[in-house]
Amino acid sequence: MNSLEICFSPELIHLHDLRGKAVVVVDIFRATSTMVTALANGVISIRPVEDLESCRSLQEKGYVTAGERNGHKAEGFELGNSPLSYLHNTYAGRRVAMTTTNGTVAIERSKGHADEILIGAFLNLNATATYLLEINKPVLILCAGWKGKFNLEDSLYAGALASLLQFSYDCDGTLAMETLYQHVQDDLSGFLKKASHAKRLQNYNIEADIDFCLTLDKYNLVCKQVGEEISAQKSPHHY
Structure with missing residues (x-):
């Protein structure tokens, strides 16, 4: 049986060996949710950038260009x-360069080490789980957290994915x-x-995003990163 690990912050990534593993980067509020949505609505690819x-x-x-801080x-x-x-294919056919407070940092710290990098969100939870079961590799879920600290939404996504995979x-x-x-x-x-981050976003009056x-x-x-770009592939299964 394949193994599963959760890294609760990019600041802890040095504690994990990424070699040979599929790394699922998750930033629920909101970077990876945004990436999944963009690709599902016709964006060709997303280039994550740290600065x-x-x-x-x-x-x-x-x-x-898409940029967010705090x-x-x-x-x-x-x-x-x-x-x-x-939504509604507003940017269909375009390429997006994105930098965010937490999510793109986590992606950058996975590059060059992981066997492959996937983008996880509740929006495509089962499709990601099915893909991971098919490729038969050990998995590390990397939570973007909030400025290096643990956060609940990314870690709970990791629990949801773990419950579907049932890896050791x-x-x-x-x-x-x-x-x-x-x-x-x-x-x-x-x-x-x-x-805490949901409350932070509520203060910005973006409950609809949450x-x-x-x-x-x-x-x-x-959603998978190949080289510098993240792109989408249809899951072979329908849910």
Whole structure:
């Protein structure tokens, strides 16, 4: 049986060996939820970038630029970090360069080490789980957290994915998150609205983003990074 690990923050990634593993990066509120939504709505690819200036410069190469810091759209960017911006194929056929407070940092720290990098969200939870079962590799779920700290929504997603995979694990954190998810899954939205980052976003009057990010299995696609770009592939199965 394959193994599963959860890394609860990019600051802890040095404790894990990524070689030979499929790494699932998750930032529920909101980077990876936004990426999944963009790709499901026709965006060709997303280029994650760690810093603002590098991301902004890609506008000259034809990218739509999306920048967020501390929950707000960064100055000089066309978009912030809302999944709702991409609905109705608004940016279909375009490439997006994205930088965020937490999510793109986690992706950058996985590059060059993992066997492959997937983008996880509640929006494509079952499609991701099915893909991971098919490729038959050990899995590490990397939670973006909040500025290096543990957060509830990413860790609870890790518990949800762990409960679907049923891989072996030797970390109490995985047991804790799987157990917590099973306890709250019938009221996921109600529970996670108590989370610190959800409250932070509520202060910015973007409750619609929160509700959307907690939608289960809206999209039947797997999002994977190849080289510098993240793109989508349809899952071979229908849910």
